[in-house]
Amino acid sequence: MPRRPRKALIIGGGIAGPVAAIFLKRAGYDVEVYEGWPHSSGIAGGLQIAPNGMQVMAELGLADELIRQGSIAESFDFYSQSGRKLGSINRDMEKRFGQPAVNLRRATLQAILFNKAWCSNAELYFEKRLIKIIDRPDQPIVAYFADGTTAEGDFLIGADGVHSKVRRHVVPDGPEPFDTGLIGFGGFVPRSVLEGRSIGGRVETTFGQSGFFGYGFCSADPADGVMWWSTQPSHGVDAATFRAMDQAALKQHLSDFHQGWHDPIPRIIEAADNMVVTDTLDVASLPTWSRKRSLLIGDAAHATSPHAGQGASLALEDAMRLGKLMLAGQELGLTFQNFEHERRPRAEKIVAIARRNGNSKREFSAAGAWLRNQMLKALLPVTSRWADFMYAYDPRTA
Ligand SMILES: Cc1cc2nc3c(=O)[nH]c(=O)nc-3n(C[C@H](O)[C@H](O)[C@H](O)COP(=O)(O)OP(=O)(O)OC[C@H]3O[C@@H](n4cnc5c(N)ncnc54)[C@H](O)[C@@H]3O)c2cc1C
Numbered sequence: 001m002p003r004r005p006r007k008a009l010i011i012g013g014g015i016a017g018p019v020a021a022i023f024l025k026r027a028g029y030d031v032e033v034y035e036g037w038p039h040s041s042g043i044a045g046g047l048q049i050a051p052n053g054m055q056v057m058a059e060l061g062l063a064d065e066l067i068r069q070g071s072i073a074e075s076f077d078f079y080s081q082s083g084r085k086l087g088s089i090n091r092d093m094e095k096r097f098g099q100p101a102v103n104l105r106r107a108t109l110q111a112i113l114f115n116k117a118w119c120s121n122a123e124l125y126f127e128k129r130l131i132k133i134i135d136r137p138d139q140p141i142v143a144y145f146a147d148g149t150t151a152e153g154d155f156l157i158g159a160d161g162v163h164s165k166v167r168r169h170v171v172p173d174g175p176e177p178f179d180t181g182l183i184g185f186g187g188f189v190p191r192s193v194l195e196g197r198s199i200g201g202r203v204e205t206t207f208g209q210s211g212f213f214g215y216g217f218c219s220a221d222p223a224d225g226v227m228w229w230s231t232q233p234s235h236g237v238d239a240a241t242f243r244a245m246d247q248a249a250l251k252q253h254l255s256d257f258h259q260g261w262h263d264p265i266p267r268i269i270e271a272a273d274n275m276v277v278t279d280t281l282d283v284a285s286l287p288t289w290s291r292k293r294s295l296l297i298g299d300a301a302h303a304t305s306p307h308a309g310q311g312a313s314l315a316l317e318d319a320m321r322l323g324k325l326m327l328a329g330q331e332l333g334l335t336f337q338n339f340e341h342e343r344r345p346r347a348e349k350i351v352a353i354a355r356r357n358g359n360s361k362r363e364f365s366a367a368g369a370w371l372r373n374q375m376l377k378a379l380l381p382v383t384s385r386w387a388d389f390m391y392a393y394d395p396r397t398a
Helices: 016-026 051-059 063-069 093-097 106-119 165-170 239-243 247-257 265-271 311-327 332-359 366-386 388-392
Strands: 007-011 030-034 046-049 071-073 075-080 085-089 101-105 123-125 130-134 141-145 150-153 155-158 178-189 202-207 212-217 226-233 276-282 294-296
Touching: 007 016, 007 141, 007 150, 016 030, 016 106, 016 155, 016 311, 030 150, 046 051, 046 106, 046 311, 051 063, 051 093, 051 101, 051 311, 051 388, 063 101, 063 106, 071 212, 075 366, 085 366, 093 388, 101 106, 106 123, 130 165, 141 155, 155 165, 165 294, 178 239, 178 332, 202 366, 226 247, 239 276, 247 265, 276 332, 311 332, 366 388
Parallel strands: 007 030, 007 155, 030 123, 075 202, 155 294
Antiparallel strands: 046 101, 071 101, 075 085, 130 141, 141 150, 178 226, 178 276, 202 212, 212 226
């Protein structure tokens, strides 16, 4: 009779990786996490954990800490380029879904997750970039790293994000990430930039004739400033090209792009520094999420463009559901199949919504932008109710 698998190798120490480590430890497995980058507290940018992701945090006993270190998002408000209000969604999330949506710095989230993983006795290794996996019958599965070292386990979880190396092992000739034609800029500015505009817990966002701009708080600490981001058609210029520019040139680009947009957008751009630039990537649906003893989770399985604000929450859900299924102790291949069967429909539905949302941020004619704004005004109440299924999901009872 085959021995019950005991030891998990997890590739990727982003969001899905450390959380899967915690849930697998709870299920009684030995866990080693291998992250390609050095350990750093300087991860840039901010993000929102939606109520469904916060349910996972609650299960980990971390929801209160996230709320304490982040900022509850009380609504998502939409404006036109000239500053006319188009509508508001995502109100009363805590009342409706049992958890609020919380904005926080990515670096804060990462530190909280690493601490919890360490406290759970998962082993975390940094500067371990996976280059190859060998999975032979009757032998441990072996992960090979760029520094010449290896690790052996009974099974391997690919939580290595949109550019996943594990995905290439699971689906050798599978789809590669593709550029969705939009590019993201973002950073933080001092709160004084919003002087005269009291946004409270609202996230304010603006649809331009071309592109999109948003800002909101992501910490209770006034010293932490305001998170902002700009999404624009890339016109074939990739993030690496922008990253090669100095901050003054980036600021000039943003200032030209958002010229004439309503207050406080020009003030935010004027105050911006240490900007980060990101490609907006997507990956087509994979034929399978697992092969033999390797399974993909999070962005590695279902990378999503950021326009639904759900990628991190889906990664958290995956990690928790995997832990629950592994606890049942069924045969590994069957567990992986059950995981994919359960998670794929939900994940791919949300990936498709994010793709559609991204289309509203592309370039429109003046008449097209006017029409889009009218449609947003009329349809937001309906579409926001329809999107409730994303937030109402509770991975404890799924
Ligand atoms: C600009 C932007 C804004 C976003 N905003 C939001 C938001 O507000 N809300 C939301 O829910 N989602 C948001 N997302 C999406 C979200 O960030 C991702 O969906 C989420 O991080 C996926 O988690 P993950 O753990 O699967 O992958 P990741 O967080 O990408 O982690 C993967 C990890 O694997 C490591 N890795 C990669 N290759 C290797 C290798 N070969 N060997 C070892 N380690 C490796 C990486 O270094 C990384 O640490 C946003 C994304 C972007 C780009």
